[in-house]
Amino acid sequence: MSTPATRCGVVAIVGRPNVGKSTLMNHLIGQKISITSRKPQTTRHRIHGILTRDDHQIIFADTPGIHRGEDRALNRSMNQAAVSALADVDVVCFMVDALKWTEADEHVLSLLRRVNVPVVLVVNKVDALEDKERLLPHLAFLGEQMSFADVVPVSALGGHNLKALETTLVKYLPEAEFWYDEDQITDRSLRFMAAEMIREKVFRQLGQELPHQITVEVELWEDSPTVTNIAAAILVERRGQKKILIGAGGDRIKKIGTEARHDIEALIERKVMLTLWVKIRSGWSDDERALRSLGYD
Ligand SMILES: Nc1nc2c(ncn2[C@@H]2O[C@H](COP(=O)(O)OP(=O)(O)OP(=O)(O)O)[C@@H](O)[C@H]2O)c(=O)[nH]1
Ligand SMILES: [Mg+2]
Numbered sequence: 001m002s003t004p005a006t007r008c009g010v011v012a013i014v015g016r017p018n019v020g021k022s023t024l025m026n027h028l029i030g031q032k033i034s035i036t037s038r039k040p041q042t043t044r045h046r047i048h049g050i051l052t053r054d055d056h057q058i059i060f061a062d063t064p065g066i067h068r069g070e071d072r073a074l075n076r077s078m079n080q081a082a083v084s085a086l087a088d089v090d091v092v093c094f095m096v097d098a099l100k101w102t103e104a105d106e107h108v109l110s111l112l113r114r115v116n117v118p119v120v121l122v123v124n125k126v127d128a129l130e131d132k133e134r135l136l137p138h139l140a141f142l143g144e145q146m147s148f149a150d151v152v153p154v155s156a157l158g159g160h161n162l163k164a165l166e167t168t169l170v171k172y173l174p175e176a177e178f179w180y181d182e183d184q185i186t187d188r189s190l191r192f193m194a195a196e197m198i199r200e201k202v203f204r205q206l207g208q209e210l211p212h213q214i215t216v217e218v219e220l221w222e223d224s225p226t227v228t229n230i231a232a233a234i235l236v237e238r239r240g241q242k243k244i245l246i247g248a249g250g251d252r253i254k255k256i257g258t259e260a261r262h263d264i265e266a267l268i269e270r271k272v273m274l275t276l277w278v279k280i281r282s283g284w285s286d287d288e289r290a291l292r293s294l295g296y297d
Pocket of ligand 1: 016023039040042065
């Protein structure tokens, strides 16, 4: 008797900023892999989350929200990361909001019309709809925009209808052996994930006070028998931003450090000593070379 074939392939999750792409990937995998926040443009790099079941393995590619304008090097590289994630995938999840349709969605749609693989429309945040009757006409409107392989309304945050989404996606995956070990959940290193968790806390702590041009570099990672020592620098563009980040009497940076440490401890399942400091790197987001040195390409 031959063993039943497994399915395995890559599903890109694309959409405008803030529709809930990273939240969806995290919920599907069941662990925080990609950072999320209320601010648009939280995700900066393509990041894989790997979901393995008995008979299938789905490799999700979470991508930066695609947006127009603001021709800075960082924005260009984020858009490129999202668009290049559309090449060599088996399925695309086009994520939109259950309430809003904007020019940015229109722009993503125009890119997707050129894609040769099935595009599944994922309509997110249905939990936020007060008047559920608005959903049907909205779905009808969306269905007219392009011929989608399937349309699946979900709540990424509440976990609503995610099993149905998974079943839908598996239909479009090729029969193939698994690419990754069953216990691997991402293609990124622990060091990268730790830096991202710190960046998430900065985003969440600072709301609208800080522009997006901050980045985090892990400068030291040392395992001792009882604890992992991690030191990281938060890079900002201006002195004023450094002051905001540190806060009165160092309050802010302390809070960021404590929250990030908890997340990193959960991630690596070890006790962590985290040291953070803030450095000024003027204009780095406009400098492609500096971006490359930080791993954006
Ligand atoms: N009510 C509700 N909020 C959601 C849902 N999914 C995501 N959100 C919220 O939407 C905001 C953005 O979520 P993210 O997952 O960071 O969005 P994203 O599409 O990855 O954003 P970028 O990385 O900036 O492109 C967060 O505040 C989430 O909590 C949902 O199903 N319902
Ligand atoms: Mg994201």
